[in-house]
Amino acid sequence: MxxxxxxxxxxxxxxxxxxxxxxxxxxxxxxxxxxxxxxxxxxxxxxxxxxxxxxxxxxxxxxxxxxxxxxxxxxxxxxxxxxxxxxxxxxxxxxxxxxxxxxxxxxxxxxxxxxxxxxxxxxxxxxxxxxxxxxxxxxxxxxxxxxxxxxxxxxxxxxxxxxxNPPVQAEPAYEIAINVMPPDHEVFADDLADRREDYVDLVRSVVSRYPDALFICHEETDILFIRSLGGAHVVIPGSAPELVEAYSKARKVVSFRVHGTVAALLCRSQVLHFSIDGRSDLLTPYMAGGLWKYDLLRHDRAYHTSLLETFLGEDTVVDVAPIVTGQRDxxxxxxxxxFGKNPANSSDAPVRTLIVDPDKVGTLARDDEIILTHRRFHHRGEDYGDHSLIFAIAKTEGHAVYGPYITVPEGRYRLIFDCEFLGRFDGNLPVDLVYDVVDDASAFRESTRVPLRDALIQKRIAMLEFTTDRANASLEFRIYIDGHMPDLEMQFYGVRLRKLD
Structure with missing residues (x-):
């Protein structure tokens, strides 16, 4: 135009x-x-x-x-x-x-x-x-x-x-920068209060080891916390360009804030990101460009300390430009x-009825949807409570998830697998994920194979459509991990199954 x-x-x-x-x-x-x-x-x-x-x-x-x-x-x-x-x-x-x-x-x-x-x-x-x-x-x-x-x-x-945002190229003036969140953040609720002290100790260890580190504060409350730990070099940017420029001054960044992580990656800084909640899921594509992403609240103080030592002692090549360019395009x-198109952007109808974790399914109308959470599946991983299942890709080659053998009416369906990833991605190791649906009684199988790199970026939503002609077919949904990758984990939340006709 x-x-x-x-x-x-x-x-x-x-x-x-x-x-x-x-x-x-x-x-x-x-x-x-x-x-x-x-x-x-x-x-x-x-x-x-x-x-x-x-x-x-x-x-x-x-x-x-x-x-x-x-x-x-x-x-x-x-x-x-x-x-x-x-x-x-x-x-x-x-x-x-x-x-x-x-x-x-x-x-x-x-x-x-x-x-x-x-x-x-x-x-x-x-x-x-x-x-x-x-x-x-x-x-x-x-x-x-x-x-x-x-x-x-x-x-x-x-x-x-x-x-x-446009990246900033600069010669790093600091070996390490860190951003923080206040210790009274809502994420440290009563059931996670013990993690608050672990978090404070983690930040304190960075201040102690790197007294000349740059502390980048996103909010005024961050300043009070850093000052209480003895942080000397503190900056609070007042605009987006100033924020990106601040992160460009550090060779390595320890980050607890999503947008701080993004800004640092734009500057090709090496970043260790500690996830505190679901907002960090938006960072997953950057893992294919060198980001380290770990769950702060799932692990204890010893794990965090060891991880921090590893990060500070290793060098990682960071290049998120191809990811940003592809997503931007x-x-x-x-x-x-x-522009110039009929305003209606979709012919899809909203879900008519949502059924979560049913024991059995009788009839399904068009646009009815079943959600089967991780609780319903057999697995070879770690049960993360009400959250998800977690699989170490280094240890789980083969079928990681299978089940739940649910009986559904005949018809055409859309199946979505919901997965997330944590840790470090190594692009030199070939790993594929195979998602499939199986009806053993009729030898029916529909599958899709996704390279792990694609699962991090443009194929984060693993989806396939299939038709079952057998009344009361007993369906199994599976994820097969083909390959090994140290230091990378897959989280599995469950599947969505929608009746298309």
Missing amino acids: DKKLHGVFLRDKPPHTYTANAGDLLISNGVKELFDIKYDISVYWKNRSFYIEDDFPDRVDMLVYAGMPQFGARNRLSDQEKIWRSLLEQFARETPAFNVGGGTGYSIRGNRLVIASDMVRYRTNRDFYTSQQNVLFLPRDPLSWHFLDMLGLDPTLLLCPSGY MALDRIEAR
């Missing part, structure tokens, strides 16, 4: 001074950077928090929600969702509308298929989102994708838009296709 476009962007207008959370600024800038690649846009900002807005014309060429946090988090609309609804109502239905980088944005620990189904069951969510058939959704994490897909909104899972292709 050669003409000048006018767009309303719903997000905090990128300021030149400090705001509540510097990491959030990466999203505003990243979405703007994405659209600037192909389009000449006059952007009118509508602030999602304080109702401050630019004056914008009566007619615009696009509406953009620049990263929605708390996707369907509760059975009521947030203030920002109400603002988005007012924008959709204010402008013609034909106005192209985009939700770029929508995510869960809040502390989640649990089985994400169950959480997504709970979000769908909220009537407020169903009514609000199913009315947005004219909106193109490009979510940033699998939980959001499942939620939107269950509502028939044809989402495409891509990077968080914070990753579309996919986003631009979807955006380009939306």
